[in-house]
Amino acid sequence: MSDIARRNQPPMDEPSSHRSPEGGGVGRFLLAAAIVLMLVAVAGATTWWMYSREPADPTSRPAPAASASQCPDADLTVAAAPEIAPVVQAAARTFNQDPSDKCGPIEVIAEEPAATAAASVKYDVWIPSSSAWVTLAGVRGAAYKIDGEPIARTPVILAAPAVLAAQLAPGGQTSWAKLTAGAASGQIPAVTMPDPQNNTIGMLSVYAVNKAMARTTPDAGIAQLRALTLRSRLTDATSNPAQLMTRLAGEWNANSVTSSVGVFATTEQQLKAYQASKHTVELKGAVPVDGLVEADYPFAIAHNNRDADLTERLRAAITKAALTRAGFRTTANPKAMPLAGDPQQLAAAAAMWSGYKSLTTQVLLLIDASGSMNQKITAPGGRSTTRAALLRQSGGIAAELFAEDTSVGMWFFGQPTPSSPAHVESVPFGPITSEVAGKTRREALGAAMARYRAADNSGTPLYQSVLDGVAEMQPKVRQGAVTLVVVLTDGVDGESTFKMSQAQFMQKLTAQQDPNRPVPVLSVGYGPDVDMKALNEMSAATGGAAFAATNPADLSSAIAKAFLAAHAPR
Template sequence: MSDNEWPRQLPAPAHGEWSDPPPVRSRVLLSAALVVVVLLVAGGVAWQLMSNGTAQPVTQATAAPVPSASRPTVAACPEPELTVAVAPEIEPVIRAAADGLKPAGQRCAPIVVRAEEPGVTLESKDRPDVWVPSSSSWLTIAAQRRLVYKPSGATLAWSPIVLTAPESMVGLYSSDGKPAWTALLQAVTEGRIPVVTMPDPLKTTTGLLSVHGVHAAAALTTKDPGIAQLRALTLRSRLEEADADPVSILKLLGTQNSPTDASYAVGVFPMVEQQLLAYQKAGHEVALAGAPPVDGMVQADYPYAVRKGVKTGLVEQLRSAISRPALEQAGFRTEPTAGSARLPESAAGLLAPVKQWVQYQKLSFQVLLLIDASGSMNEKIGAGAATKASLLRESGASAADLFNQDTTIGMWYFGAASATSPAHTEEVPFGPITSPVGERPRRDLLAEKIGTYRPITSAGTPLYQSVLDGIETMRQDAAPDKPSVVVVLTDGADGGTRFTMSNQEFLRKIAAGRDPKRPIPVIAVGYGPDANMTALQSMAKATGGQAIAARNPADLASAMAKAFLAARSTP
């Protein structure tokens, strides 16, 4: 039997078989023995009797090598009967169970286990027979792609996502040992936490669940889903790294010599509780602490899922070999944790906030905000007391926090109340958001101006002239090597002022001033049912930007979020 073959039982001998061989066989065996002796002598092997009477081989240095043709060959392993892809943190438990099913003395294992993040498995062409991702959500996403994996038996384990940091930092985003996403966001925007990192939500469960945890926490702070969306993106805008590898983070932390070094290496980051427990058990120099956030707790779960059409007894054998004590010993929970945020049941619902999160690019961003200050912005919305202007004040205040530290920004209001009024006024001068304007930080001034925004009742809408001036200003003042955009928010159409022009004239002026080497896209948000979306769409097309409709004024915050995402995706 060769080493790579499955054990096979030899047939039992019949009565008399293999005993009393005929004389011819004895002669053959004797001849073979003589050949062996000759070979031993030719090879230079002499036997020396030692003083204790035992025989020891002594090999001469001139011994002739055994011809390669005489060496035994080892055949390659056959294809495994079962391939299993598992989340990295649970891989040791699954591998130990699989190794326990390996036949005694067998070199080749019938089960192959590979550790990889669920998003990697999802994109791989090598589809495993069994999949143990770190969240059932991945099975939903896979089903959307017609990759059917059905759970076999109960969920193996659970592990909540914990907000983790060096022990000295935990108090900055927690109260009484209870961390919160919103407390983390506040600490980051106030500059009390230097670094926050998160994994890629399209690849890792920690990233996927954390995005939903952040959105669940933001939803508790406001009734407006658009503002909640802006607040969630604010944390995204402050991340030092948005696609960190959880395993690499832990390895990096294991090499740090002080909490200060760790704070600036990875800062605060989410991870699976089991990973934190394993790190703590290893006794590294930098001590970590963490707990599930109270305002958006989410938990990983580990289903044992089988690909459609896979039929082998090893599927159930492996499933049975994964024991609760082994999982608990590894740091997993064998019962779900109460109070976890509910995740969307559809793949679209799971991926929508995640894709928006991923699309948000952290880059050196240059933007000029043009906000309509004409009289129509004072109109009431519905039967309540809210006006377009009041909704803008609330949404704009959240938007002011959305810009990360490398943003360069300025803001104008446009609206002409009289025949001699200018088309627009500068409210926040163009410059780095971290630099002061007088004695005020530019970000604070931006938030204050938006918070006190009051449209002029009798003002018309010099939309086209303001956009033309804005493009020209950005071309002159903005750095040529960084992306620059004009974001305009208006509820109406150009008109009612001495600057009024037709759409055709406006587009001719846009074309005449175009510089292919310095594109300045316009991201236009049409606010309310009266916004001239046809004109805004032609404006966006002519400049390489986008037009976004917010027909319902209550959707303004969502539209602003889309505008910022569109601006950041513009080349």
């Protein structure tokens, strides 16, 4: 647990098919975690906090246990993803002299690819549910070579009980963007996805969501923030779709499960298998048109394969007809997106998504509204804008990232006239779900960021605002919640009647600290003119941290990158 956390916690189709589905702190990196809260606060909000470490590949965390061999005398051992294993096992049995004999020359073990990739035991042949697993296993020293084209494919789809599916995909069309908007607005009651570090559907879904969001905006940072909106709204981020369908197969009342199951990612093959059994709870599915990805099933041969001839004969015995009967496709969909050229990119995205955690957060946002925020800059894409305008745009999007159990308030600080106060309350502190002037606090935050303006001649009462912010939040510190002051400024304290020296400020800030009611200050220096030395000392004195965003034109990307980096698992 981080020092901060510790101190605060004493088209819709109905395909048919043929078999049952089978399924398969902030650490010592305080700076990264601080960046998250600072930059996302700049954008308008976040209540998510994380136990951080360097991003890792999907096999760096506990994977499903590897299966034990039942036929030690087999000439060839094969690991196959659970959903395709029955087809491979049937092909292997054709080599048995006695068809009733469980063990023959070929043993086929049904095993999740993450377990195979992490296992110390290596197989002669491996048929995972994505070619990416073969490369990722190679990073760990497991030497497999993919032989020819994948033997099977199946697209990743979004599935849901029929009533909800009609809402998600009217006219038989759906998209990741539509799912994200529905989840964020509460129109979709629940969304679940598998863990991308341990499940191919999860890994491919995360990749597809990020690609889909990139199509909605030319700004990469905003796209990442939108993808994280879906992650923040997941009801279950570790669900196994095959197990979920097994549960649904036993249900008799569709209405009783629609709200709890909601929408979930699965594959066309798994949905076909479910639909073929004519269960009471009807499921429908659609391929997201803005992010079509396929699970492919490569035939990978170990470099130390014990029987090349038997291996070749096994591949020939796995027929297209058998694969089609099991619900797979045997040709590639020309509309499917190619995966990242470097599978480590998939691994990094999977690690960040999997490590995304939440803690109850109480945060006061202090946003610089001094005149320098009206400085002209060049935004991503080359358009001319101001720091304030870029902040308004990013803030409106990031406001959706607040968790439902967050309490938040927002002040704008600046002194346009000598008689003006150091700061004004833009959104009063309180639960994100409660009302402010007839709106939810989340809506109020978005509205406040939309009307945010900086007065041209306004001074920067930074120090006084921080002192007041800490004093405001200290009485609110409580067990089990992270209580923070997050400040964004593009300049230095000065040009106001509240101006004080850094020494005076640090003396007051230090005297104000209460070890029983800690309120870390997380600060971001926005632009080239900020006094980062002062921000670093200010944050360090409270147990927080500071971060420099020297190029304000990259604000959105900086928000997203920091948010992702700080959500990598330990």
